[in-house]
Amino acid sequence: MDEFQEILQDFLVESFELVEKLDEDLVELENTPEDLELLNGIFRVAHTVKGASSFLNFDVLTHLTHHMEDVLNKARHGDLIITPDIMDVVLESIDLMKALLNTIRDTSADAGIDVSACVARLDKISGGDGEVAAVESLATPVEEEPAVEEELDFDSMSDEDVEAEIERLLNQRQDEDKAKRAAKIASGEKVPEVPPAPSEEEQKETSSSATPPPPPPPAPVKPVPVPPSSDAKAAAPAKKAPAIVEQTIRVDVKRLDHLMNLIGELVLAKNRLIKINDDVEERYEGEEFLEELNQVVSIVSLVTTDLQIAVMKTRMLPIGKVFNKFPRMIRDLTRELNKKIELEISGEETELDKSIVEEIGDPLVHIIRNSCDHGVEMPDIRVAAGKNETGTIKLKAYNEGNAIVIQIDDDGKGLDIDMLKNKSLEKGIITEKESDTMSDKEAFALIFKPGFSTAAAVTNVSGRGVGMDVVKTNIEKLNGIIDIDSELGNGTSIKLKIPLTLAIIQALLVGVQEEYYAIPLASVLETVRISQDEIYTVENRSVMRLREEVLSLVHIGDIFEVDRILDANEYAYVVVLGLGAQKIGLIVDSLVGQEEIVIKSLGDYLKGIEGIAGATIRGDGGVTLIVDVVALMQMAKGVKATVATQAQTAQISHEKLKASDYKVMIVDDSKTDRMIMRKALESTGITLVEAHDGQEALNVLKSGEHNFDAMLIDIEMPRMDGYSLATEIKKYNKYKNLPLIAVTSRTGKSDRMRGVESGMVEYITKPYSADYLSSVVQRNVNFKSEFL
Amino acid sequence: MSDKLKQIINKQAEQQDVGLDQSNDIVQLVGFIIGEEEYAVPILTIQEIIKPIPWTRVPQTPPYVLGVFNLRGSVIPLIDLRVKFGLGAKNHNDETRFFVLKQDDEVAGFVIDRLTAAIRLKKTDIGPPPDTIASAESMIDGVGKQEGKILTILKVNKLLERDF
Numbered sequence: 027m028d029e030f031q032e033i034l035q036d037f038l039v040e041s042f043e044l045v046e047k048l049d050e051d052l053v054e055l056e057n058t059p060e061d062l063e064l065l066n067g068i069f070r071v072a073h074t075v076k077g078a079s080s081f082l083n084f085d086v087l088t089h090l091t092h093h094m095e096d097v098l099n100k101a102r103h104g105d106l107i108i109t110p111d112i113m114d115v116v117l118e119s120i121d122l123m124k125a126l127l128n129t130i131r132d133t134s135a136d137a138g139i140d141v142s143a144c145v146a147r148l149d150k151i152s153g154g155d156g157e158v159a160a161v162e163s164l165a166t167p168v169e170e171e172p173a174v175e176e177e178l179d180f181d182s183m184s185d186e187d188v189e190a191e192i193e194r195l196l197n198q199r200q201d202e203d204k205a206k207r208a209a210k211i212a213s214g215e216k217v218p219e220v221p222p223a224p225s226e227e228e229q230k231e232t233s234s235s236a237t238p239p240p241p242p243p244p245a246p247v248k249p250v251p252v253p254p255s256s257d258a259k260a261a262a263p264a265k266k267a268p269a270i271v272e273q274t275i276r277v278d279v280k281r282l283d284h285l286m287n288l289i290g291e292l293v294l295a296k297n298r299l300i301k302i303n304d305d306v307e308e309r310y311e312g313e314e315f316l317e318e319l320n321q322v323v324s325i326v327s328l329v330t331t332d333l334q335i336a337v338m339k340t341r342m343l344p345i346g347k348v349f350n351k352f353p354r355m356i357r358d359l360t361r362e363l364n365k366k367i368e369l370e371i372s373g374e375e376t377e378l379d380k381s382i383v384e385e386i387g388d389p390l391v392h393i394i395r396n397s398c399d400h401g402v403e404m405p406d407i408r409v410a411a412g413k414n415e416t417g418t419i420k421l422k423a424y425n426e427g428n429a430i431v432i433q434i435d436d437d438g439k440g441l442d443i444d445m446l447k448n449k450s451l452e453k454g455i456i457t458e459k460e461s462d463t464m465s466d467k468e469a470f471a472l473i474f475k476p477g478f479s480t481a482a483a484v485t486n487v488s489g490r491g492v493g494m495d496v497v498k499t500n501i502e503k504l505n506g507i508i509d510i511d512s513e514l515g516n517g518t519s520i521k522l523k524i525p526l527t528l529a530i531i532q533a534l535l536v537g538v539q540e541e542y543y544a545i546p547l548a549s550v551l552e553t554v555r556i557s558q559d560e561i562y563t564v565e566n567r568s569v570m571r572l573r574e575e576v577l578s579l580v581h582i583g584d585i586f587e588v589d590r591i592l593d594a595n596e597y598a599y600v601v602v603l604g605l606g607a608q609k610i611g612l613i614v615d616s617l618v619g620q621e622e623i624v625i626k627s628l629g630d631y632l633k634g635i636e637g638i639a640g641a642t643i644r645g646d647g648g649v650t651l652i653v654d655v656v657a658l659m660q661m662a663k664g665v666k667a668t669v670a671t672q673a674q675t676a677q678i679s680h681e682k683l684k685a686s687d688y689k690v691m692i693v694d695d696s697k698t699d700r701m702i703m704r705k706a707l708e709s710t711g712i713t714l715v716e717a718h719d720g721q722e723a724l725n726v727l728k729s730g731e732h733n734f735d736a737m738l739i740d741i742e743m744p745r746m747d748g749y750s751l752a753t754e755i756k757k758y759n760k761y762k763n764l765p766l767i768a769v770t771s772r773t774g775k776s777d778r779m780r781g782v783e784s785g786m787v788e789y790i791t792k793p794y795s796a797d798y799l800s801s802v803v804q805r806n807v808n809f810k811s812e813f814l
Numbered sequence: 815m816s817d818k819l820k821q822i823i824n825k826q827a828e829q830q831d832v833g834l835d836q837s838n839d840i841v842q843l844v845g846f847i848i849g850e851e852e853y854a855v856p857i858l859t860i861q862e863i864i865k866p867i868p869w870t871r872v873p874q875t876p877p878y879v880l881g882v883f884n885l886r887g888s889v890i891p892l893i894d895l896r897v898k899f900g901l902g903a904k905n906h907n908d909e910t911r912f913f914v915l916k917q918d919d920e921v922a923g924f925v926i927d928r929l930t931a932a933i934r935l936k937k938t939d940i941g942p943p944p945d946t947i948a949s950a951e952s953m954i955d956g957v958g959k960q961e962g963k964i965l966t967i968l969k970v971n972k973l974l975e976r977d978f
Contacts, residue, residue, distance in 0.1 A: 291887055294887065541870070541871065585873075586873035586874075587873045587874070588873075626888075626889045627889070628872070628882060628889060628891070629889065629890065629891060629920075629921065629922075630919075630920055630976070631891045631920065631922055631974065631976050632872060632875065632879070632882065632891050632976075635872060635873070635874050635875065636874050637873065637874065638872065638873070638874075641870070641882055641889045643884050643887065643889070647884055648868060648870060648884065649869070649870040649881075649882050649883060649884050649889055650870065651870060651872065651873075651882075
């Protein structure tokens, strides 16, 4: 039973791949009915499936493919010209074959599908007594007879061959599996046989080397859209030495996924290593071992990156796998809609992560259906408009930086902006005011709004209740961006920009207060630094002028409910986010840098939190949340401006009206020392706050209760010493200019140097006179003499 | 010699019997304190107990969700049981622990005030929760009686269930 299952699995994988290729070939065949190589290739597919299914006792499938084979064989011998009507029947039979294969996959049996009607039609064609065939066929009945005979003869022979072949190949494969070697069919084993056999063998060759993917589909399948060449290879066994067949190995996708996860961990560890290396470098500058460490770190980092790319590549599939089904779809649509449409495909060899390839199919189907249905006009209208009667839809894929772009262009009627606006107004998607201020791009983007459908009449083709908004959601789920452009009368162009992989992305890390967030770099257009007075408030919203545009702003803290304890600096950083036509400026406190991050889910408990797409683990082991730019843009609409008002209040509190408005913190672990300082400063009337050590001082600062004008810091303290404290304080924008005064008995030159390095502005050595301390403090806080 | 062997085998058999008895009648729990009360969860639902480590706040969550933390490469939510039970937050101290509970594929960390002990309770010593709070929505699985103390046994699946 197990053995049967194994054979069955192989059979299914192989058949599905053959069938996939078949679709493309058949459409191609309709255009060039005389292409004998193409016909041969298609015939062999039907033949292979038939042979294998009869061996596995799938009678219904055998029955169907047998009759398909009859028709194709006739065509192959020139007894039959493939007309669109015949093609319809053939395509129908292929659909049935697919359905049967699906049933077999699910139930291990091929019952439940009625093929008799289709078989009858096939018979009609091949039998030559049917109307269709009789009219179309150029061959006389006399000529037909031998063809059938020959066919039968061929059939009985090759059936045995197929069985023998399958058994032999299976044995071979099992052996190879044991040996864990790439699937390689030894040419030496090939026994000299009757003519049909070598071609059969060759077909097996190509298909067996074509089967190993999911992940890396090897050469024979790759150049899909140029079927003649791939078929030529298959059709000319003599020219092609079996040894050249690309060596592949079939791997369970789960293993690759696991590998990808492990790489993810490794990337995290690498980031961490780099961070530690930087720290060590800072601390032990000039030491000899540093160079060695540097070398090792850079090698590890390099190899990790390469490894990541390599593993990513194993998961890559050419997008042709998705594009394949479109020629057939367009063909069916044109017949259904009575339009004339040509599909041009390019860049199908562009590779994408397997998981994305799987997700991208449906949105593309929808877009193309839309283009056919709503985009391209009826032939007579096209002619009237001075266009070519046949409409063209161009489907192309290409790489752009770290992303791949899929572009769908049609030369149809284009989008009518006024119509779009009116429709949206009617449906209440936008308001009158919005419609007036809307840019063209924004108007085009209306078709992605939920509840929008441009077709006046709902047709079978595209209008099925699911609109383009579903397409948009699906693309955005992949971290992709959708962009639309159109010219009235000249056509529409839709661009999908999709990241190469889902698991690891480039991100911009930004800081707000003490928190950090990662923003996917794909949606970051630019970053700018502006001063607070460049922010204007319009209708309760913050905006800024960015070159020629007015950009609406939102503070990341308002979106993520960050308590703003530490006031914003005089300057703000604005990250300009772009998603299609939408743009928004996100105000952050600091920009940390660009980093490669591994996306991790927040788990079931926290999933679906608005504005958060996931989390990542940073080099220091901490967790950083990843911003969901799509959701953020939505949320930004509901957030009121707080930026400007904040800055104002901060200004007011800096005004000093009396001596006690000045605040100085004394940080010292010795009570006596604190006493001495207090005594020295008491006479000035300055408000004094005490802390016992660095940690406590930092907490006081963070609590935001006080606004300090200066700090007196002892160096020797438990928990956190003065240097570390100073370094920590200087990390905050708000305290960049807070004067830190060291008060210590350490008098060494190197101590002073360290003090300066950590950001201390003054260095008072113990013992000191009360007056000296007081004067230093007064100087640093800009104490107004009239308060004395 | 063979007698000795027999004895040993018999002894082992006896011990196994005892072991079986235990697994049938005895529930193993780990007790912990939140506020003034002692609570417990079944020992097998605990993945690990760790000392507090830094975590990252997650916005748009109720106050009792402190955020997420990194447990050897996994991002795990952290829930403050004090806040969840309406007691108000408290600074973490030396006795504070993170309980990492796991059931099926759900994992979450819970902040507790103090660990007490591993507890073995006879099933007969565990009563149903008081009628007033016994409902499907209740987080309480039962009440254990132990030398004059009362122990609230929590439903782990309820703890791990998102309720916002």
